[in-house]
Amino acid sequence: MLYVFDLVGVAVFAVSGALVAARKGMDLFGGMVLAVVTAIGGGTIRDLLLDAPVFWIGDPTYVIVAGGVALITEIFGPRILPRGKPLLFADACGLALFTVMGAAKANATGTPAITAVVMGVLTGVAGGAIRDVLAGDIPLVLRKEIYATASIFGATVYILMRHLELGAQLAAWTGLFATLLLRLAAIRWHLQLPRFLGGPE
Amino acid sequence: MLYVFDLVGVAVFAVSGALVAARKGMDLFGGMVLAVVTAIGGGTIRDLLLDAPVFWIGDPTYVIVAGGVALITEIFGPRILPRGKPLLFADACGLALFTVMGAAKANATGTPAITAVVMGVLTGVAGGAIRDVLAGDIPLVLRKEIYATASIFGATVYILMRHLELGAQLAAWTGLFATLLLRLAAIRWHLQLPRFLGGPE
Amino acid sequence: MLYVFDLVGVAVFAVSGALVAARKGMDLFGGMVLAVVTAIGGGTIRDLLLDAPVFWIGDPTYVIVAGGVALITEIFGPRILPRGKPLLFADACGLALFTVMGAAKANATGTPAITAVVMGVLTGVAGGAIRDVLAGDIPLVLRKEIYATASIFGATVYILMRHLELGAQLAAWTGLFATLLLRLAAIRWHLQLPRFLGGPE
Numbered sequence: 001m002l003y004v005f006d007l008v009g010v011a012v013f014a015v016s017g018a019l020v021a022a023r024k025g026m027d028l029f030g031g032m033v034l035a036v037v038t039a040i041g042g043g044t045i046r047d048l049l050l051d052a053p054v055f056w057i058g059d060p061t062y063v064i065v066a067g068g069v070a071l072i073t074e075i076f077g078p079r080i081l082p083r084g085k086p087l088l089f090a091d092a093c094g095l096a097l098f099t100v101m102g103a104a105k106a107n108a109t110g111t112p113a114i115t116a117v118v119m120g121v122l123t124g125v126a127g128g129a130i131r132d133v134l135a136g137d138i139p140l141v142l143r144k145e146i147y148a149t150a151s152i153f154g155a156t157v158y159i160l161m162r163h164l165e166l167g168a169q170l171a172a173w174t175g176l177f178a179t180l181l182l183r184l185a186a187i188r189w190h191l192q193l194p195r196f197l198g199g200p201e
Numbered sequence: 202m203l204y205v206f207d208l209v210g211v212a213v214f215a216v217s218g219a220l221v222a223a224r225k226g227m228d229l230f231g232g233m234v235l236a237v238v239t240a241i242g243g244g245t246i247r248d249l250l251l252d253a254p255v256f257w258i259g260d261p262t263y264v265i266v267a268g269g270v271a272l273i274t275e276i277f278g279p280r281i282l283p284r285g286k287p288l289l290f291a292d293a294c295g296l297a298l299f300t301v302m303g304a305a306k307a308n309a310t311g312t313p314a315i316t317a318v319v320m321g322v323l324t325g326v327a328g329g330a331i332r333d334v335l336a337g338d339i340p341l342v343l344r345k346e347i348y349a350t351a352s353i354f355g356a357t358v359y360i361l362m363r364h365l366e367l368g369a370q371l372a373a374w375t376g377l378f379a380t381l382l383l384r385l386a387a388i389r390w391h392l393q394l395p396r397f398l399g400g401p402e
Numbered sequence: 403m404l405y406v407f408d409l410v411g412v413a414v415f416a417v418s419g420a421l422v423a424a425r426k427g428m429d430l431f432g433g434m435v436l437a438v439v440t441a442i443g444g445g446t447i448r449d450l451l452l453d454a455p456v457f458w459i460g461d462p463t464y465v466i467v468a469g470g471v472a473l474i475t476e477i478f479g480p481r482i483l484p485r486g487k488p489l490l491f492a493d494a495c496g497l498a499l500f501t502v503m504g505a506a507k508a509n510a511t512g513t514p515a516i517t518a519v520v521m522g523v524l525t526g527v528a529g530g531a532i533r534d535v536l537a538g539d540i541p542l543v544l545r546k547e548i549y550a551t552a553s554i555f556g557a558t559v560y561i562l563m564r565h566l567e568l569g570a571q572l573a574a575w576t577g578l579f580a581t582l583l584l585r586l587a588a589i590r591w592h593l594q595l596p597r598f599l600g601g602p603e
Contacts, residue, residue: 026544027595029551033523033543044451049245049255054451057508060516106258114261121234129335134531136540138337141234142227149230193228250446250456307459315462322435330536339538342435343428350431394429 002104005172006043006055007065009097013127014039014066016090018073020135028074034134035070036063042098042127046119050109088187091128091140095151096179099124100172103155113159120155121148124179146186149193154179203305206373207244207256208266210298214328215240215267217291219274221336229275235335236271237264243299243328247320251310289388292329292341296352297380300325301373304356314360321356322349325380347387350394355380404506407574408445408457409467411499415529416441416468418492420475422537430476436536437472438465444500444529448521452511490589493530493542497553498581501526502574505557515561522557523550526581548588551595556581 017038021031040056040063047054056062077086102123106116125141125148132139141147158175162168185191218239222232241257241264248255257263278287303324307317326342326349333340342348359376363369386392419440423433442458442465449456458464479488504525508518527543527550534541543549560577564570587593 024544027548027551029554029595030543030549033527033550033554036520037524048249048450049258051254053453056520057451057513057517060514063516063520111258112261114264115258118237118257118264122238125234133334133535134541135544139335141231142225142336146228147231148234149228152230152234193230249450250459252455312459313462315465316459319438319458319465323439326435334535340536342432343426343537347429348432349435350429353431353435394431 002101002172005097005101005176007062009043009094009101010039010056010062010066011069012090012097013042013094013131014069015073015077016087016094016128017131018070019077019087019090020131020137021070022074022077024135028071031074032067032070034131035073036066037134038127038131039066039070040127041130042094042123042125043101045126046098046102046105046123049119049122050105050111052105052109085187088140089184092150092180092183092187094127095124095147095183096154096176098127099151099154099179100158100175103158103175104168104172107159107162113163116159117152117155120158120175121151124151124155146182146191146193150179150183150186153182203302203373206298206302206377208263210244210295210302211240211257211263211267212270213291213298214243214295214332215270216274216278217288217295217329218332219271220278220288220291221332221338222271223275223278225336229272232275233268233271235332236274237267238335239328239332240267240271241328242331243295243324243326244302246327247299247303247306247324250320250323251306251312253306253310286388289341290385293351293381293384293388295328296325296348296384297355297377299328300352300355300380301359301376304359304376305369305373308360308363314364317360318353318356321359321376322352325352325356347383347392347394351380351384351387354383404503404574407499407503407578409464411445411496411503412441412458412464412468413471414492414499415444415496415533416471417475417479418489418496418530419533420472421479421489421492422533422539423472424476424479426537430473433476434469434472436533437475438468439536440529440533441468441472442529443532444496444525444527445503447528448500448504448507448525451521451524452507452513454507454511487589490542491586494552494582494585494589496529497526497549497585498556498578500529501553501556501581502560502577505560505577506570506574509561509564515565518561519554519557522560522577523553526553526557548584548593548595552581552585552588555584 014035017035099120103120106119129139157178161171215236218236222235300321304321307320330340355376358379362372416437419437423436501522505522508521531541559580563573
């Protein structure tokens, strides 16, 4: 099941990268590179940190899926998709999938619980952050709507459930939907946490 | 002692990340993510390059310290700290600590002296550079005041003293203060090196 | 021969980093750090992904060459070089050299062909992307002229020739010139691929 999670996460982040590339007027291959880097970025950082073999090196499926999805998005996306929302939706799905995958892979190697949560958050936010920094945008994680919070919440739910031995599959789906629903609710209703008590400097 | 250096470096970089997050109006958890990434970024790159286990994976103390310090800074910092200077001061301390830690860890694995200096500089500047790039700021390392120069100077002093077998502790403290004092002097008196002879293009 | 390719790639990317630093008005040591990071960035990411020893850690030659070339460029470059073009030319050479080196190193470890092409492209574009992101510029890879396309083309040519067993040296030189000539032609005649069918959002 983790394989499917990784593959779907790669696909939705590839969509998000291709949409950003289209908005910036990049050409087909430039957009494909941005989409692939976005898609494999989070999982790559996760595997490097865990000293595991990088997941897409031995299995070209990920890159083929990311590149193919990017091409389809680049060609058809701007015509058929409404503005703005698809990017946020694809990014939210990728955030949720990679948050759980990062926490799961770290947990499987026996890291402390807090480390596993951090790994989940880093894996979840890294792909989108790389995409936005390369594209010269303000990373979504810095926006005022709930974003990092959703990832921290989902990863914590997942790790708590695993430590309570509630079953790997149930924990994964619960963590996934916890992240996704919180993030989608934040997008829909512009939910914000209270800012710093002191306000901006 | 190296453990303490790492821990203090993590704490001061977490303060700097939390202050940037406050200035950008990020929420509590978004600011915590930025602070933790800033705090563990430099040491993470160092450990990946040296193919050593990443220092915070097995020991949750670092992440707990970074997250706790970030939270306290976010809640109380903007109220009690004067503007501008605390960020530069925390960043200078982190630069000095991680410069020495990077050079020390590289030296301990028997790398050539020049490699150890480069590792010190990369470790010192990486955390702050990640923070500034994610926050959409111009990295401090690009500012005109002495910054990279302080790190190169401190790392070189440390490695020279180690090769002269002057004692690990003495070398560490000397390298630390060499970096810190040069950087603080640059902040205080706006010290600059001469620019390129040819000037900007 | 691969050693020479790496060394020349390091040197030309160091030139490009130093030219960007000069344009930004950085001081000598700040410019040297930017140049060295640009020069070793692509190969470092390649080696981390392949779980190989990072190429410059054990052999200080690369860092010495990068630092020395940077210093010479910083001192003499802005005086004797015409504006704009040298940066694009040095970057194009680095792109071509590191594209082939990335694909070659991946291929030598027995990765699937598609992975080797992706490694070539990542290695080729990473150094310049790090340079541009740190300097606050729009990465060249995002510009509208052919850039990523040249790298994908060169890496594909190289890997195809290796799989057809046409000889390692011939494949390397052909891949190198395929990348370089396509990129230089794009710079000279402002070649662009067609944009997305749907145009920008």
